[in-house]
Amino acid sequence: MAGLSITNINKRFGETEVLKGVSLDIADGEFVSLVGPSGCGKSTLLRIIAGLEEQTSGDVQIGGTSVAGQRAADRNLSMVFQSYALYPHLSVGENIAVPLKMRRMNTLQRLPLLGGVIPGKAQRAAEIAKEVAHAAEILEIAHLLDRKPGQLSGGQRQRVALGRALVRDPAAFLLDEPLSNLDAKLRVQTRAEIAQLHRQLKATFVYVTHDQVEAMTMSDRIAVMMGGRILQCAAPETVYDDPDRIEVAEFIGSPKINLLPVELSETGQVHLLGQPLSLTTGRRTKGVGSLGLRPEALFLTDRNAPLRGQIVHAENLGSEMFVQVEVNGLGSRITFRTTPDKRASLAQGATVGLDFDADKALVFDAIGARVRDIHSTTTSKTEVA
Amino acid sequence: MSLADGVPHEAVAAKTKTHNVKERRAAWILTGPALILMVAILLAPILVAGLLSFTNYSLGNSGFDWVGTRNYEKLFTRSTYAKMFTATLTYVVTVVPISVGLGLGAALLINSLGRFREAYKTIYFLPVMATLLAMAIAWEFMLHPSIGMINRTLEMGCGTFLERIWPFMANGCAGHFPVWLGDKRYAIWVISFIGIWQGFGFNMVLYLAGLTSVHRELYHAAEMDGAKSAWERFRLVTWPALGPTTVFVVTISCIRAFQVFDTIEAFWPQGGGPNKSTYVMMFAIFEKGVQQNLIGIGSAITMVFLAFVMFLTLIQRWLVERKVHY
Numbered sequence: 001m002a003g004l005s006i007t008n009i010n011k012r013f014g015e016t017e018v019l020k021g022v023s024l025d026i027a028d029g030e031f032v033s034l035v036g037p038s039g040c041g042k043s044t045l046l047r048i049i050a051g052l053e054e055q056t057s058g059d060v061q062i063g064g065t066s067v068a069g070q071r072a073a074d075r076n077l078s079m080v081f082q083s084y085a086l087y088p089h090l091s092v093g094e095n096i097a098v099p100l101k102m103r104r105m106n107t108l109q110r111l112p113l114l115g116g117v118i119p120g121k122a123q124r125a126a127e128i129a130k131e132v133a134h135a136a137e138i139l140e141i142a143h144l145l146d147r148k149p150g151q152l153s154g155g156q157r158q159r160v161a162l163g164r165a166l167v168r169d170p171a172a173f174l175l176d177e178p179l180s181n182l183d184a185k186l187r188v189q190t191r192a193e194i195a196q197l198h199r200q201l202k203a204t205f206v207y208v209t210h211d212q213v214e215a216m217t218m219s220d221r222i223a224v225m226m227g228g229r230i231l232q233c234a235a236p237e238t239v240y241d242d243p244d245r246i247e248v249a250e251f252i253g254s255p256k257i258n259l260l261p262v263e264l265s266e267t268g269q270v271h272l273l274g275q276p277l278s279l280t281t282g283r284r285t286k287g288v289g290s291l292g293l294r295p296e297a298l299f300l301t302d303r304n305a306p307l308r309g310q311i312v313h314a315e316n317l318g319s320e321m322f323v324q325v326e327v328n329g330l331g332s333r334i335t336f337r338t339t340p341d342k343r344a345s346l347a348q349g350a351t352v353g354l355d356f357d358a359d360k361a362l363v364f365d366a367i368g369a370r371v372r373d374i375h376s377t378t379t380s381k382t383e384v385a
Numbered sequence: 386m387s388l389a390d391g392v393p394h395e396a397v398a399a400k401t402k403t404h405n406v407k408e409r410r411a412a413w414i415l416t417g418p419a420l421i422l423m424v425a426i427l428l429a430p431i432l433v434a435g436l437l438s439f440t441n442y443s444l445g446n447s448g449f450d451w452v453g454t455r456n457y458e459k460l461f462t463r464s465t466y467a468k469m470f471t472a473t474l475t476y477v478v479t480v481v482p483i484s485v486g487l488g489l490g491a492a493l494l495i496n497s498l499g500r501f502r503e504a505y506k507t508i509y510f511l512p513v514m515a516t517l518l519a520m521a522i523a524w525e526f527m528l529h530p531s532i533g534m535i536n537r538t539l540e541m542g543c544g545t546f547l548e549r550i551w552p553f554m555a556n557g558c559a560g561h562f563p564v565w566l567g568d569k570r571y572a573i574w575v576i577s578f579i580g581i582w583q584g585f586g587f588n589m590v591l592y593l594a595g596l597t598s599v600h601r602e603l604y605h606a607a608e609m610d611g612a613k614s615a616w617e618r619f620r621l622v623t624w625p626a627l628g629p630t631t632v633f634v635v636t637i638s639c640i641r642a643f644q645v646f647d648t649i650e651a652f653w654p655q656g657g658g659p660n661k662s663t664y665v666m667m668f669a670i671f672e673k674g675v676q677q678n679l680i681g682i683g684s685a686i687t688m689v690f691l692a693f694v695m696f697l698t699l700i701q702r703w704l705v706e707r708k709v710h711y
């Protein structure tokens with residue numbers, strides 16, 4: 001097992017620049033998710049790490065050694081593919097054994113009939129069978145070893161693909177959207193199992209997904225990628241609570257963060273819909289920006305509400321409830337979270353007042369960069385009202 | 386529903402019954418035309434041929450006698466028919482593996498090309514599209530012992546080092562080069578060569594179609610699993626994925642090989658090559674049944690021919706269902 005270090009990777013496909021100077025350091029045993037919308041370059045980056053794709057410039061190091069010019073087969077990495085890529089003609093056991101056979105047996109020993117009489121084959125085969133059985137045990141697929149992939153369910157195939165990856169103790173595991181072909185329920189279950197597997201193996205995992213929930217729930221760190229760049233790479237809670245950029249804030253979190261257009265004055269005062277809010281920033285330049293409010297940062301209030309509007313839609317999830325409000329004067333909807341016991345007062349069309357937790361408010365400037373120096377001015381709130 | 390409507394139970398049953406009868410009748414009416422055509426065009430002629438193979442019928446005769454299995458006895462005892470089976474099997478056993486192998490090789494090579502793919506495809510497919518009868522005439526000219534291009538080209542090798550390392554060349558230069566189509570040692574191989582030349586492009590196209598269905602990600606998985614050489618990737622991914630295609634290609638090639646006729650008819654219209662060395666089944670059927678009007682023996686050969694083809698088809702079905710479907 002080893003850490004990975006990616007330095008200033010660029011990748012072009014003809015005229016299209018897919019990766020623009022991506023750098024990322026992954027510690028030994030760390031679980032890092034590459035998350036972003038489709039086309040952001042996350043899969044390309046993973047394939048460059050794997051060696052299946054060659055970078056236009058930049059360097060990849062595995063365990064401190066550059067692997068430039070080394071082909072995928074020599075990099076000692078394991079990969080789980082989105083389609084699982086199991087060999088359809090081989091049984092589950094044979095599929096898991098392939099990486100070991102390829103590395104430990106020579107061409108003659110691998111021959112179907114003749115291989116049996118080549119010296120050393122029987123002993124190697126026994127070793128391999130033992131390791132395959134061990135991997136199958138870890139993944140609880142020992143009873144499936146004789147079946148063909150075609151006879152397995154999606155979840156079982158996924159386990160076989162994981163088995164094939166972990167059977168040979170690689171430097172790192174690369175997972176390319178391994179859960180996206182599973183149904184919702186199985187996905188939640190397998191998510192927990194992969195996280196558990198990571199704890200058990202203490203191996204380096206690089207996990208590509210477009211699903212921010214997967215990234216949030218499994219990773220030590222999340223690298224949010226967009227437009228061929230890593231916008232932010234930090235622990236899940238940091239990416240959620242303290243995003244560097246508006247794109248990151250928008251991408252991470254479900255339901256999506258509410259973004260309200262605000263104006264910033266020379267004094268640092270933040271104005272929403274022409275009204276000053278109880279927020280000031282340390283940045284004393286005039287301009288427009290955005291106020292990001294997560295659904296849980298908003299709460300219902302009767303008096304002095306900076307936001308008022310009509311309820312247009314409510315989603316009761318049982319444990320919590322998300323309500324969409326058409327805000328007066330804004331022309332867009334915002335979503336807030338509440339508890340289902342308030343649903344009596346939240347009929348469709350009802351007018352509600354909303355306020356927000358100033359500590360949880362995120363302010364972004366005109367180009368989407370985070371404005372961090374924010375102060376709550378609770379006193380001025382009453383004056384304004 | 387019957388209770389709610391107040392209709393007696395028996396009436397409903399009767400209604401269902403008439404409905405069933407109607408439905409059955411409609412089914413027969415709809416399948417009828419296809420069924421009649423199938424019986425009239427496919428099954429009846431085979432049945433008639435089967436019956437005729439036990440007679441001494443000739444076209445134009447008012448009657449015929451039943452001769453029992455005498456036609457079949459002739460087929461399996463006379464030396465002419467022994468030659469027929471030898472020629473047919475030699476042709477099939479030569480042409481099928483080589484044309485399948487070349488087809489696969491060409492498909493793999495073309496598939497690995499970035500440019501000129503279409504050009505190569507067209508070139509290799511040209512012999513398939515060309516009329517074999519016309520091509521046979523061209524081949525006949527090229528194979529002509531004295532003025533043909535092939536022997537002329539071989540003569541150019543006389544006096545060079547080829548004469549020293551290749552006994553065939555030495556013999557040719559000392560005496561004369563083969564008569565090809567007139568020599569019983571060469572005739573069947575020349576026919577086989579033309580069969581391969583003509584047929585492998587078809588197999589190549591089938592394999593190219595098969596190759597498009599190979600999952601790209603499997604090659605990446607193979608690379609990650611340590612399959613470094615092209616041969617290893619072929620063994621692990623390509624060849625298994627082409628299993629269904631191979632079964633189909635081999636069966637089709639076999640059936641086509643059994644059916645070889647036009648080159649032989651074009652080269653030796655009067656009877657199956659030098660010393661009957663290229664007297665293949667299709668030609669025998671034509672000669673006996675059509676030229677000599679011996680319908681009985683012609684039908685018997687046809688039945689044996691059909692049995693071969695049926696046997697191959699059954700093997701294919703079995704393989705497709707049991708072995709190569711994952």
